Amino acid sequence: MNMHGGSPTSLDEAGLIKRVCSGDVNAFELLCTRLEGPLYGYAYGMVRNSHEAEDIVQESLFRLYQAMRARKLRPGGSTRSFLFAIAHNLAADNRRRARPSVPLEDSFLAQHNGATESSLLREQLNRALADLPANHRSALMLREFGDLQYAEIAETLGASLDEVKVWIHRGRKRLATLLDRDGQYLGKNVHEL
Amino acid sequence: MNCNDANLSAYLDQELPAPDRRAVEAHLRACPDCAATLKDLERVRTMLLTQAIPMGLHGPVIDRIRKEESTPSQKFRTYAIAVAMIAVAAIAGYAAFRHFNAPMSGPPESHAPIVAIDRDNSRGLDQTVIAQNDTTLDGTPVAAPPTALPETSLPLTLTGTLLGGDPQAVLKNNDTGEQHIYRPGDSVLDEVILQDVQQTRIILSNRGDLEVLTKGPGVIASRPRLDGRWQLAVLVDDKVVDYGDTLTFEETGGIVRVTDSNRDDFGEARLDGNILVVTRIEGGDEIGALRGTFNNAFTEVVMSSPELSASLASDMSLPDPENHSYAVKLSRIDENSPNQDPRAILQARLDEVRAMYEPLRDYAKAHNGQFPSALSLLIPDYTASTDLYASRDDRVVTYVSGQALPQTRSFPGIPGCSNSPDPGQALLAHEAELQQLWGGPAPFVPNLIEVAYRDPDQIVTLSAQGSTSSRSMMAEFEALATDATAVAAQWSAMIASDQNNLKQLGLVNKMFANENCEYTMPGFCTVYPEYLSDTNVLTSPWHEAGILSYEILFRAMTEEDLEAMAVDYLAAQGEVDFNDPALRARAQSMVPLMYNIEDIPAVGGKPATRNVLFLDGHVERMSISDFDERVGPFLR
Structure with a gap:
């Protein structure tokens, strides 16, 4: 079977971006379906509240569209890292407005116990994430949900490559000590063995 | 590398350059603590990745964009369209979206699980609901699993x-x-x-x-990431008849980028529940819409389409395309057992045989170029034991004694192209001299060792010059004779291997011409070993090792002369337009340069054929009548 030569169809990410830049909303919708999942994962990991995470996702996507239409995207730059940079900044703003994030979600979950059976595991993870330093959490979330390369994460966070490498490692390692094998949160005072 | 190194995470993320990666791998083998840490890091990653990922969050964003982009003049039109669309959308909105998502033609899938947000359920955390939809898009009920x-x-x-x-x-x-x-x-x-x-x-x-x-509604549905290596296989009637390339998947938010074993772009696919939808195959336009349902463990997916069947049937020369079902299968390669991958097996075998050369060469160098008369003579000076050469359950090793290191004479090149009165003649004279030395038209190096492997059956040979090569066992091919499909698959693999030989010889010729005043190679002896290092490519899979299978048509001629000849030929046919900018390329693509000396025998109802290499480097398989028609005029 011939698998080489020929031109790619226009529905790869680059093709979609081109279409969006010329105002194709359908193309943007398709692009959104590809980006929103990872973006939500990232935003949720940062703010640990599903309302806020949804808001961040929607605001980031909207700003991405505006930037694309205004052709403000840096040529050659990654759309994905641009989008996550917006989300990162929105999440940081959110944090500055300072709300105790964990209890809100907990009480909310308690009211909806029947509908959110898997919330326990999520909640455990949630608590553990709250214990990570912000840099470590950001870098790790960008890696796991954004699927960004270390270099892109460094650019997004305005950090050096070495810093990113260390943050991701420390973040993961801390989570590994905070959560046992079954995903149970062991408490803030656990120290690395 | 010391312990507690951040390299462990970078290793997990495939962010390390090769030398560091190898250092980490070596360290992991030696340090159980770090190996345990790596396991912990992987566990954390798994926990994060099993989180629910909601879909459809962009809906309000799109609404907002559409609203903001509607200028007053557009509003009426938008409104009219909207009225018309709402009615349709209410029934088929999802279908339309899916259609947009799957732009290639093909039947709509009916068993796709629909991922939707359970918005009314809660504004809680777990919004992904995976439900098997129980009707097709046109409303026909689907049999429940x-x-x-x-x-x-x-x-x-x-x-x-x-x-x-x-x-x-x-x-x-x-x-x-x-x-x-x-x-x-x-x-x-x-x-x-x-x-x-x-x-x-x-x-x-x-x-x-x-x-x-x-699972109840409102719970996390998860699956493993598809990242990793996948083996492509061709199925005929659900049986594997051929293996293709090893593909690498890189998954980003449900989009899978696929690269081939050279890490070149191969295509892209999208994951829709447990259905893999191929959205693009590099150069595979004729294959049509491809999709397949993963097995439960997401380790295997089988895909087929009418276009794919037609393409496979013609490319692989399989019989009766109408009466067989064709498909391709992708199977995840378990990195812990690389033996699943036929290429890895072959590579391991070639490496194993290559390692046999060094003691033999060292012996020959110390003994006037003569290899030992028996392998036991290698002990103890050249190897501690002959285990390296031992036959085992899975292999039989044959050593051919009484041979010597091959003598080569390197080609001095044409001294200053413009100064030489007749470079073509000089090249032919040099080739004639070398043929005398080799005792024939090809610089065959005899095989020192032949290893017959079982399961899969392969023969790996080691030449006196140290090169290794492999071929499938002819006997096995003959034993298959009762199974038409298997014969056809084997035959097409052999055709491909023969064409590959000619392609390599085409490259040898190109390299030679580039460095020698654009003259074609004068013969196979001149190009050995500078341009042609592996003489196994001189033998087609239908011939025994050491037999020259290919003829060169135009020796020691310039490309310019050959192009002029082709143009003359076209002119004689009245088919030439001298203003055509592509004339030169056209001429190059029609001048035959090398071909099978003998016809490739007819098998399984396929007629006898020949493969032909053209001046521009492309190789074509043609029937004997086509051969006479297209190559014949140049032979005369």
Whole structure:
């Protein structure tokens, strides 16, 4: 079977971006379906509240569209890292407005116990994430949900490559000590063995 | 490398350059602590990746964009369209979206699980609901998947599954509220054992009776990431008849980028529930819309389409395309058992045989170029034991004694092209001299060692010059003679191998011409070993080793002369347009340069053929009548 030569169809990410830049909303919708999942994962990991995470996702996507239409995207730059940079900044703003994030979600979950059976595991993870330093959490979330390369994460966070490498490692390692094998949160005072 | 190094995470993320990666791998083998840390890091990653990912969040964004982009003049039109569309959208909105998502033609899939947000359920965390839709898009009911097993009445809730190499299920005990992760074989309650984890349900053995526990609405549905290497195989009537390339998947938010074994772009696919939808195949336009449903563990997907069948039938010369079902299968390569991959097996075998050369060469260098008369003479000066050469259950090693290191004379090149009165003649004279030295038209180096491997059957040879090569066993091919499909598959593999030989010879010729005043090679002896290092490419798979299978048509001529000749030929046919900018390329593509000396024999109802290499480097297989028509005029 011939698998080489020929031109790619226009529905790869680059093709979609081109279409969006010329105002194709359908193309943007398709692009959104590809980006929103990872973006939500990232935003949720940062703010640990599903309302806020949804808001961040929607605001980031909207700003991405505006930037694309205004052709403000840096040529050659990654759309994905641009989008996550917006989300990162929105999440940081959110944090500055300072709300105790964990209890809100907990009480909310308690009211909806029947509908959110898997919330326990999520909640455990949630608590553990709250214990990570912000840099470590950001870098790790960008890696796991954004699927960004270390270099892109460094650019997004305005950090050096070495810093990113260390943050991701420390973040993961801390989570590994905070959560046992079954995903149970062991408490803030656990120290690395 | 010291312990506690951040390199472990970078290693997990495939962010390390090759030397560092190897250092980490070496360290991991030696340091159980770091190996355990790596396991912990992987566990954390798995936990994060099993989180629910909601879909459809962009809906309000798109509404907002559409609203803002509607200028007053557009508004009426938009409104009119909107009225018309709302009615349609109410019924088929999702279908339309899916159609947009799957731009290639093909029948609409009917069994796709629909991922939707359970918005009314809650504004809570777990918004992904995976439900098997029970009707097709046109409303026809779809047969429900067979669920012969009864739903369990145990006080358990399935809150998540993780599939892949290490399947896991997250179960909550409704009585105690405790939640734990279980693996198949684990005891969940007294006399209740987890038997199997599937994507949306698990199988429990409750006091010996099998029962099903299905995920409720509003729970996390998860699957393993598809990242990793996948083996492409061609199926005819559900049987593997050929293996293709090893592909690498890189998954980003449900989009899978596919690269081939050279890490070149191969295409892109999209994941729709457990359905892989191929959205692009590099250069594979004729294959049509391809999609396939993953197995429960997401380790295998089979895809087919009418276009693919037609393409496979013609490319692989398989018989009766109408009466057989064709498909391609992608199977995840388990990196822990690389033996699954036929290429890895072959590579390991070639390496194994290559390692046999060094002691033999060292011996020959110390003994006037003569290889030992028996392998035991290598002990103890050149190797500690002959285990390296031993026959085993899976291989038979044959050593050919009485040979010497091959003598080569390197080609001095044409001294200053413009100064030489007749470079073509000088080249031919040099070739004639070398042919005398080699005793024939090809610089065959005799084989020192032949290793016949079992399962899969292959013969790997080691030449006196140290090169290794492999071929499938001819005997095996003949034994297959009763199975038409298998014969055809083997035959097409041999055709491909023959064409590959000619392509390599085409490259040899190009390299030679580039460095020698654009003259074609004068023969096979001149180009050895500077341009042609592996003389095995001189033998087609139909011939025994050491037989020259190809003829060169135009020796020691310039490309310019050959092009002029082709143009003259076209002119004589009245088919030439001298203003055509592509004339030169056209001429190059029609001048035959090398071809099979003998016809490739007819087999399985296929007529005899020949492969021909053209001046521009392309290789074509043609029937004998085509050969006479297209190559014949140049022979005369």
